[in-house]
Each structure stands twice: as structure tokens, then as C-alpha cells.
Amino acid sequence: MTLGRQPSHQKKASTVMGSQRKCDGEYGPGTIESDDEIENYSGSGSDSEDEIKQRQKIGGVKDFFQDFDFVETVKDYHRDSWEDVLEYIKTPRERDVSARIARIRQEELKKEKVDSDSKGAESESPENLENTDEIFVPDPAKKDALKVRELDLKRKEKIKDRPIKDKRTKEQIQQDEENAKFFEDAPPVNYDITFLEMNLSRSLLKAIDSLGYETPTPIQAATIPVALQGRDICGCAATGTGKTAAFMLPILERLIYRPPDDAVTRVLVLLPTRELCVQVFQVTKDLSKYTNIDTALSVGGLDLRTQVARLKTMPDIVIATPGRLLDHLKNTPNFGIDGVEILVLDEADRLLDEHFEEQMKDIMNQCSAKRQTMLFSATMTDKVQKLALVSLKNPVKVFVDSNTDVARNLRQEFIRLRSQASREAVLAYLVTRTFSHHTMVFVPRKALCHRFVIMLGFLGIKAGELHANLKQTERLLSLQKFKEGENGVLIATDVAARGLDIKGVKTVINYTLPKTYARYVHRVGRTARAGHGGRSITLAADNEYSMLREIKKCSKSALFERVIDKDILDAYTMKLVKVEPLIKKVFEEEQEEKKLRMMEEAVNKMEKKLKDTGGKEKKLREIGAKMNLKTN
Ligand code: AMP
Numbered sequence: 001m002t003l004g005r006q007p008s009h010q011k012k013a014s015t016v017m018g019s020q021r022k023c024d025g026e027y028g029p030g031t032i033e034s035d036d037e038i039e040n041y042s043g044s045g046s047d048s049e050d051e052i053k054q055r056q057k058i059g060g061v062k063d064f065f066q067d068f069d070f071v072e073t074v075k076d077y078h079r080d081s082w083e084d085v086l087e088y089i090k091t092p093r094e095r096d097v098s099a100r101i102a103r104i105r106q107e108e109l110k111k112e113k114v115d116s117d118s119k120g121a122e123s124e125s126p127e128n129l130e131n132t133d134e135i136f137v138p139d140p141a142k143k144d145a146l147k148v149r150e151l152d153l154k155r156k157e158k159i160k161d162r163p164i165k166d167k168r169t170k171e172q173i174q175q176d177e178e179n180a181k182f183f184e185d186a187p188p189v190n191y192d193i194t195f196l197e198m199n200l201s202r203s204l205l206k207a208i209d210s211l212g213y214e215t216p217t218p219i220q221a222a223t224i225p226v227a228l229q230g231r232d233i234c235g236c237a238a239t240g241t242g243k244t245a246a247f248m249l250p251i252l253e254r255l256i257y258r259p260p261d262d263a264v265t266r267v268l269v270l271l272p273t274r275e276l277c278v279q280v281f282q283v284t285k286d287l288s289k290y291t292n293i294d295t296a297l298s299v300g301g302l303d304l305r306t307q308v309a310r311l312k313t314m315p316d317i318v319i320a321t322p323g324r325l326l327d328h329l330k331n332t333p334n335f336g337i338d339g340v341e342i343l344v345l346d347e348a349d350r351l352l353d354e355h356f357e358e359q360m361k362d363i364m365n366q367c368s369a370k371r372q373t374m375l376f377s378a379t380m381t382d383k384v385q386k387l388a389l390v391s392l393k394n395p396v397k398v399f400v401d402s403n404t405d406v407a408r409n410l411r412q413e414f415i416r417l418r419s420q421a422s423r424e425a426v427l428a429y430l431v432t433r434t435f436s437h438h439t440m441v442f443v444p445r446k447a448l449c450h451r452f453v454i455m456l457g458f459l460g461i462k463a464g465e466l467h468a469n470l471k472q473t474e475r476l477l478s479l480q481k482f483k484e485g486e487n488g489v490l491i492a493t494d495v496a497a498r499g500l501d502i503k504g505v506k507t508v509i510n511y512t513l514p515k516t517y518a519r520y521v522h523r524v525g526r527t528a529r530a531g532h533g534g535r536s537i538t539l540a541a542d543n544e545y546s547m548l549r550e551i552k553k554c555s556k557s558a559l560f561e562r563v564i565d566k567d568i569l570d571a572y573t574m575k576l577v578k579v580e581p582l583i584k585k586v587f588e589e590e591q592e593e594k595k596l597r598m599m600e601e602a603v604n605k606m607e608k609k610l611k612d613t614g615g616k617e618k619k620l621r622e623i624g625a626k627m628n629l630k631t632n
Contacts, residue, residue, distance in 0.1 A: 081285035082480060085278055088302040089473045100589060101457035104582055189222040198224050201256050203290035204249060211286055217242035222398045224250050232395040233374040234388045240407070240501060240529030244283045247344050247374050254342070255293050255316050263314035264339035268367065270322055270360065272350040274299040274472055275479065275500055280346065281319045293317065300324045301472025311335040322351070322359035329366065340367040345391065348377040348384050364391055379518070406521055406555060407528035410536060413562045414548060417541040425572040426539055427452070427511055429564060432459045437488040438506040442523050448511070449491045454586045456489060458579045463489035494519060502526060510538040513547040517554050537562060
């Protein structure tokens with residue numbers, strides 16, 4: 001088989017892509033040869049030669065792009081979409097707290113050894129140093145004394161059976177009915193449809209196959225056929241349901257058939273946060289890897305020059321946050337969105353939450369009026385409905401699963417805390433003892449993220465942090481380290497982690513209960529995604545029981561209580577008492593370094609200023625000398 005990759009800047013379409021997808025069977029060029037074998041994608045069968053010839057005739061293009069570049073190695077062929085993101089990260093810097101922890105840990109162990117030697121204890125070889133310290137040895141308790149029992153199921157069943165009262169006023173009901181008329185119901189959905197039956201191009205089928213998607217998820221089954229017809233869509237789907245591919249596959253399918261001519265940005269995807277943009281960018285890169293479709297990012301925090309250079313080429317797809325996009329529209333020459341024919345407003349509820357409303361209106365006005373618009377939101381709030389009314393035309397409503405419920409294959413556990421003080425010990429116990437890999441921990445404050453990275457580091461666990469105080473590149477690197485398993489644990493705040501798709505999260509630990517049930521659903525929704533199993537463990541003290549009751553009330557599946565043995569907990573409390581001075585030491589060193597850095601920066605600034613004024617004075621002297629010459 002020939003391996004090939006189309007260089008991202010080589011392409012282009014001239015005339016505007018029709019807003020309606022051309023009739024089924026009208027295919028353009030893929031980057032795979034017609035007789036290429038595609039293994040193991042959903043369904044079977046292949047395009048007949050006649051069909052392929054017919055498509056080539058209609059598309060009026062040759063089998064292969066003339067300027068197609070062949071890759072040299074299989075590694076190039078399997079290029080990871082993370083490498084595409086790295087292009088935007090020019091100066092990857094990271095707080096390397098792990099080196100500091102390792103050094104302090106080593107110093108402590110040496111100190112302990114000296115102490116024990118001076119007390120006449122048996123000397124031990126340096127390699128066995130670790131075993132001498134109580135902090136770093138495994139738990140004293142050999143057996144896991146966990147009891148897991150189901151919580152008040154009977155009571156819950158009763159609540160579930162109670163009829164739900166409609167609390168809406170008459171006016172609200174009338175308004176809701178009016179709004180409902182605006183949307184067209186989706187045609188009956190065939191949930192058994194395969195990707196092959198969706199008439200997607202071979203290049204996309206091959207990408208789908210390489211990502212391991214066997215069958216479409218419900219949102220994909222419902223959305224893709226409708227979106228391929230060019231219809232506007234208003235979709236409500238829980239995070240982790242495969243929503244990105246649901247809108248991106250039909251987009252890519254339509255872009256494959258764009259007439260090859262000049263450069264136009266035809267697709268714009270708006271999202272509320274940089275991380276979500278990077279995530280959608282990576283999925284897009286993965287799905288389009290066998291096509292010549294060009295995708296670029298326009299977000300804050302990433303290398304500006306790279307973005308400007310990429311946007312100038314008018315990439316087919318731009319994935320952006322509203323603010324940064326407007327900046328680029330003002331300041332980047334050659335870049336415009338008047339050719340945008342497909343607009344996606346993803347995570348619309350959050351776009352509205354984060355005060356992007358005016359900016360979105362501005363952007364929508366600049367896109368072609370004939371565009372296809374797809375709006376997706378986890379929750380259909382009044383604000384989202386209003387946005388749908390102004391941005392969509394005869395939209396089809398695709399509501400697969402509301403985001404008000406936890407995944408069915410999620411096992412929800414709770415730990416009742418005896419006291420607030422035991423919270424850290426419980427977390428240390430859970431993470432070091434059992435959940436040291438693929439675990440996300442949600443904490444209420446940014447400062448706690450860093451504290452726990454250090455605390456767990458001293459307990460031998462590699463953890464990373466994700467919160468708004470980190471630079472964008474630091475956040476991306478932290479996410480990547482967790483995704484790749486280099487860090488087993490990711491400690492995050494809500495804001496930083498909402499909506500992110502982080503593959504393979506097995507456990508979510510809620511260090512404290514979130515304030516709302518919706519937020520709880522978002523947090524635990526980081527695991528048990530796309531049909532996989534997962535576990536959430538929530539720590540709850542007395543003052544959080546009302547929220548716990550709310551979760552019990554709303555939850556459709558069984559809830560379990562995890563009971564930790566008191567002796568084990570006491571042992572972990574002792575460990576943390578010993579770790580505390582070491583955490584303090586790390587903080588102090590970091591503060592010192594920060595001060596030094598700031599002084600260095602101040603000195604550099606001063607030097608620059610002096611240099612500048614020196615230069616100016618020299619210039620003034622030269623001008624003065626010239627003027628003197630002239631008057632003389
Ligand atoms: P999303 O809702 O787009 O964030 O996707 C959630 C996860 O589901 C991602 O990790 C996707 O790779 C995965 N996914 C999307 N579509 C499929 C599919 N058809 N089969 C299996 N996994 C999928």
C-alpha cells in the first residue's frame with residue numbers, strides 16, 4: 001500500500017462549496033487509492049470501479065493530487081495530532097516540581113540515615129535508603145479494609161416513582177410551545193446505521209478505522225446524515241458522547257468535494273476555551289489525516305506568529321475562541337471569514353456563560369448569510385434557545401441525551417468524612433494505595449492543585465496540575481503528560497477541566513462536593529466516556545450532606561459508600577504530618593526563585609532602558625553636531 005500525506009498548505013478550492021451536499025455518490029478525490037484495502041471499519045463492502053469513475057467524472061479531478069507528497073516513514077504516516085499542536089507551542093516551559101521533590105526527598109533520606117547511624121543503628125546501603133523512611137514505605141496495613149455497601153436504595157426508588165410536577169407558568173408553557181414550533185424534529189434515527197452506510201469517503205472511513213471507532217455513537221447516528229444534507233442543527237448531547245466527530249465528519253465530507261482553486265476559510269468552529277479548541281483541533285487532525293484539508297487554531301495563549309502565518313493561508317477550517325478570532329480578523333492581513341459556509345457553535349451554553357454573546361453576534365454577522373449552522377450545547381437553557389432562534393434557519397433538533405445525568409456505566413462511590421481534617425489523608429490514601437493511574441482529582445481552589453502535586457510527589461505519586469493560573473503551554477503539557485500516562489494523576493479545578501475529553505480516565509475523585517448537581521455531572525463525566533466503565537469517589541463531610549442527598553435524589557443508578565479502616569487512615573494522617581515540613585520547604589524554595597526571577601527581569605528591563613536612552617542621546621548628539629555644521 002502507498003503511504004501518503006498531503007502537505008497542509010497545498011490545496012485549494014475556488015468556487016464556493018454548495019450549501020447543500022451534492023447528491024449521494026458524488027465523490028471527489030481521496031488520498032487513498034481506489035483499490036486500497038480498509039480493514040475492520042463498520043460494515044463491509046467497497047465502492048465499485050464504475051462508481052469511482054463516475055465520481056471522478058463529476059468531480060472533474062484526477063485520481064491523485066499532482067502535488068501529493070509521499071511520506072518517507074511509517075512513523076510520518078502515523079503522525080500524532082499532538083505534533084500539530086506542538087507547532088503552536090514555541091517555548092514549552094513547565095514548572096518542574098518533580099525534580100525539586102526528588103532532591104528534597106533524597107536529602108531527607110540522607111538526613112535520616114545520618115541520624116540513625118549516629119544512634120548506632122545498623123548501616124544500610126544507599127540503594128536501600130528509601131526503605132528506611134516511614135513516609136515512603138507502603139501502608140502499614142497489609143489488607144485493604146474496604147467495605148462497599150449500597151446506599152438507601154429503597155428510598156431512592158420511591159423518589160424515582162413520584163410523578164414530576166410541571167412548575168412552569170402559563171406564559172412559559174406558551175413560549176416553550178412557540179419555540180418548539182421553530183425546530184423541526186429530526187427524521188427517525190437509525191441507531192444501527194454503520195459509518196459505511198453513511199456514504200462517507202474512503203479517506204474518512206480509513207481515519208475512523210484508525211481511531212478504533214467501530215460503530216457510530218447515538219449522537220453521530222442522529223447528526224451525521226442530517227448534517228450531510230446541509231441542514232442547520234440544534235444538538236443537545238452529553239459530553240463524551242462523540243459529539244465532535246458528529247459535526248466534524250460531515251464537515252470534512254463536504255470539504256473533500258470543494259472545487260480545487262483558491263484559498264477560502266469555509267468552516268469556523270467557535271468554542272469557549274482554549275483547551276476545548278485544542279481538543280477539537282486534534283480530533284479534526286485525526287479525522288482528516290488522509291485528506292488534504294487544512295485546519296488551523298486561533299486561540300489565546302499559543303504562539304501568535306504561528307497563528308498569523310497559518311491564518312494568512314486561509315485554512316479550510318478555523319477552530320477559535322471568539323475573542324482571539326476577532327483580534328485576528330482585525331489584525332491579520334488576508335484573513336477573513338466572509339467565505340465561511342459552515343459555522344459550528346459548540347458548547348453554546350458555556351459560550352454564553354462566558355460573556356461571548358456580543359462577540360459571537362459580531363462574528364456571525366461576518367459569516368455568509370447562506371451558511372449552514374450547527375449549534376451544540378450540553379444544556380438547553382433559555383439563553384441557548386434564544387441564540388438558536390437568531391442563528392439557525394429551520395433547524396433540526398437532535399436531542400440524544402441531556403447532560404443532566406451521569407453515565408450509566410459509572411460506579412458512584414462516596415466517603416463520609418469523620419472530620420474535615422481527615423480529607424487530605426483520605427485523598428493520600430486513595431491515590432497512593434489504589435488509584436494512582438488515570439485518576440483525576442477535582443479540588444475547589446487553584447492553590448490546592450499545586451499543594452497536592454507536591455504532597456503526592458513526596459508519597460511517590462507523579463501528579464500534574466490543571467488550573468487557570470498556569471500558562472497555556474503549561475496547561476497543554478500537563479494535559480499531555482496525563483494523557484500519555486507519564487503523570488498518573490491530574491489535579492484540576494472545575495473551570496480548567498470542563499468539557500475536556502481526556503481518554504482513559506478510570507477514576508474521578510471529588511476532593512470536595514461541587515456546589516451544584518450539574519457541576520457534579522460534568523466532573524464525573526470525565527470518566528465512563530464513550531461506553532467505557534469508570535468510577536467516581538466523592539469525599540463528603542457533614543456540611544456537604546445536602547448536596548450528597550441531591551445527588552442521591554437525581555441519580556438513576558445505585559450509589560455506594562466506601563468505608564476506610566480507621567487504622568489505615570490514622571497511618572496516612574501520620575505520613576502527612578511528616579510530609580508537611582517538606583511541602584513547606586518546596587513552597588519556600590519556589591518563592592525564593594520567584595523573587596530572584598522578578599529581580600532579574602527588573603534588572604534586564606533597566607539595562608534595556610539605559611541602552612535605549614543611551615542610543616537616543618547618541619542620536620541627539622549626532623543631530624546637534626550636524627546642525628552646528630550647517631549653521632557654521
Ligand atoms: P467527544 O464527545 O467528541 O468529546 O468524544 C468523546 C470520546 O469518544 C472521544 O475520546 C472520542 O475519541 C470517542 N469517540 C467518538 N466517536 C466514537 C465512536 N464512534 N466509537 C468509539 N469512540 C468514539
